Amino acid sequence: xxxxxxxxxxxxxxxxxxxxxxxxxxxxxxxxxxxxxxxxxxxxxxxxxxxxxxxxxxxxxxxxxxxxxxxxxxxxxxxxxxxxxxxxxxxxxxxxxxxxxxxxxxxxxxxxxxxxxxxxxxxxxxxxxxxxxxxxxxxxxxxxxxxxxxxxxxxxxxxxxxxxxxxxxxxxxxxxxxxxxxxxxxxxxxxxxxxxxxxxxxxxxxxxxxxxxxxxxxxxxxxxxxxxxxxxxxxxxxxxxxxxxxxxxxxxxxxxxxxxxxxxxxxxxxxxxxxxxxxxxxxxxxxxxxxxxxxxxxxxxxxxxxxxxxxxxxxxxxxxxxxxxxxxxxxxxx
Numbered sequence: 001x002x003x004x005x006x007x008x009x010x011x012x013x014x015x016x017x018x019x020x021x022x023x024x025x026x027x028x029x030x031x032x033x034x035x036x037x038x039x040x041x042x043x044x045x046x047x048x049x050x051x052x053x054x055x056x057x058x059x060x061x062x063x064x065x066x067x068x069x070x071x072x073x074x075x076x077x078x079x080x081x082x083x084x085x086x087x088x089x090x091x092x093x094x095x096x097x098x099x100x101x102x103x104x105x106x107x108x109x110x111x112x113x114x115x116x117x118x119x120x121x122x123x124x125x126x127x128x129x130x131x132x133x134x135x136x137x138x139x140x141x142x143x144x145x146x147x148x149x150x151x152x153x154x155x156x157x158x159x160x161x162x163x164x165x166x167x168x169x170x171x172x173x174x175x176x177x178x179x180x181x182x183x184x185x186x187x188x189x190x191x192x193x194x195x196x197x198x199x200x201x202x203x204x205x206x207x208x209x210x211x212x213x214x215x216x217x218x219x220x221x222x223x224x225x226x227x228x229x230x231x232x233x234x235x236x237x238x239x240x241x242x243x244x245x246x247x248x249x250x251x252x253x254x255x256x257x258x259x260x261x262x263x264x265x266x267x268x269x270x271x272x273x274x275x276x277x278x279x280x281x282x283x284x285x286x287x288x289x290x291x292x293x294x295x296x297x298x299x300x301x302x303x304x305x306x307x308x309x310x311x312x313x314x315x316x317x318x319x320x321x322x323x324x325x326x327x328x329x330x331x332x333x334x
Contacts, residue, residue, distance in 0.1 A: 021079065022050015023125050024104030028094035029058045032112035033065045037072060042118035044078045048125050050105060053079035053329060057098040060088030070324065079329035086319040091174070092194045097318045099178075100187050105129070108177045109196075116175045120212040127210050128177040134206040135178050139171040140214040164201045170209060172197045192315035193307060245304065248297040255293050 025043055029036055036056065043054055054076070058066045069082045081101050085094060095109050106128055110116040120138070128136040166172075178186070178200070185203040186196065200207075 020103040021053045022105050022129075023048040023121075024053050024055055024102035024107045025121065026055045026057070026095060026098035026102055026107055026109045027112050028091050028098065028109075029056050029065045029069060029112045030061045030088070030091070030094075031063050031065065032061065033063045033068045035114045036065060036068055036112050039112060039114055039118060040072050040076060040080070043121065044076060046118070046122055048122055049129070051079075053081065053103060055081045055083065055098045055101050057083045057085065057094040059085045059091070059094035073324050073326045076326055076328070080326050081329050082322075082324045084321045084323075086321045089316075089318045092196050093192075093318045095174075095196055096187060096189070096194050097320065099183050101323070102183060105180050106177055107180070107183050108175075110175045115215050117213045117215055120175075124175075124177045124210060124212070127208070128179065131208060132206075133177075133179075133208045134182050134204040135176060135200055135208075137171060137207065137209040138173045138175040138212045139209050140173075141211055164198055165205075166197075166201045167205070167207060170207065175212065190317060191311050192317050193311075194317060244300045248300045251293050252297060255290055 027036070027039065032039075040054060040056075043052070046052055056069045056072070058069055066084060069084075073080055073082045083097055083101060085097065098109070099107060106125055108121055108124060110121075116138075124136055124138060127133070182200060182203050186199040189199055
């Protein structure tokens with residue numbers, strides 16, 4: 001067996017669980033030690049139709065989130081599954097790991113920072129199941145993020161409007177509800193660069209949205225910085241669209257036309273004026289412009305080739321170190 005196959009075998013979580021409850025809530029945990037306990041406590045008080053389970057995925061958090069989650073396994077009054085990644089793989093990778101362990105007829109994903117109000121969970125769940133929607137996204141009347149995060153989210157959604165086959169203007173939020181049908185289809189993807197919303201758009205168009213509240217951050221700061229947002233945009237652009245390659249082609253065509261026009265103008269000037277000076281500045285400008293476009297095209301091609309290479313060589317989507325369940329979750333498995 002080759003190395004790529006070995007890596008893929010170790011990249012997956014434990015076998016997926018059969019449908020057992022009405023609602024599963026999947027929460028990726030990263031630097032969430034101060035908030036995850038309060039979130040689980042609030043969620044445990046909910047009484048959704050068909051019952052509730054909670055799935056926590058510790059995505060290599062550098063704080064003591066793992067210890068807090070393990071204590072929650074022992075103390076939780078509802079079925080709770082704790083999954084520990086061996087290292088940090090990213091939010092969407094952690095969500096994919098959690099989805100594979102979720103057993104609900106519907107699954108809600110949400111952040112661990114208490115900015116997604118727990119009391120909205122039942123309303124989203126009921127909207128999805130009573131309306132027979134495959135996916136229900138949330139949108140915020142007022143977002144309590146920093147200004148640059150709001151700009152980044154708006155940009156990502158504008159890019160998604162053009163690159164993904166999604167309903168026009170639909171806001172893509174990490175606070176979303178999916179049916180088991182969609183979850184099963186999405187989790188078939190085994191590549192190392194998942195973008196959950198892009199996978200959803202490839203599965204279904206039976207999608208709706210609902211407005212919910214958005215709370216200020218209670219502890220710490222956002223785990224998303226500019227570098228993480230750029231990586232997220234690259235996952236969106238290069239995993240689900242050929243648009244960057246087409247953009248590179250268009251840029252090449254435009255530069256070729258500009259070069260042809262410049263050549264014609266230069267020849268005409270030389271033939272008609274007979275006093276053409278040697279223009280160092282214009283020459284360097286053209287060289288730099290052409291070199292910049294060529295570098296952009298090579299960079300786009302390199303991104304696609306590099307991702308293909310890493311995927312072919314078995315880069316794991318997420319390596320699971322441990323899976324723990326409390327007694328209530330174990331009873332649901334039987």
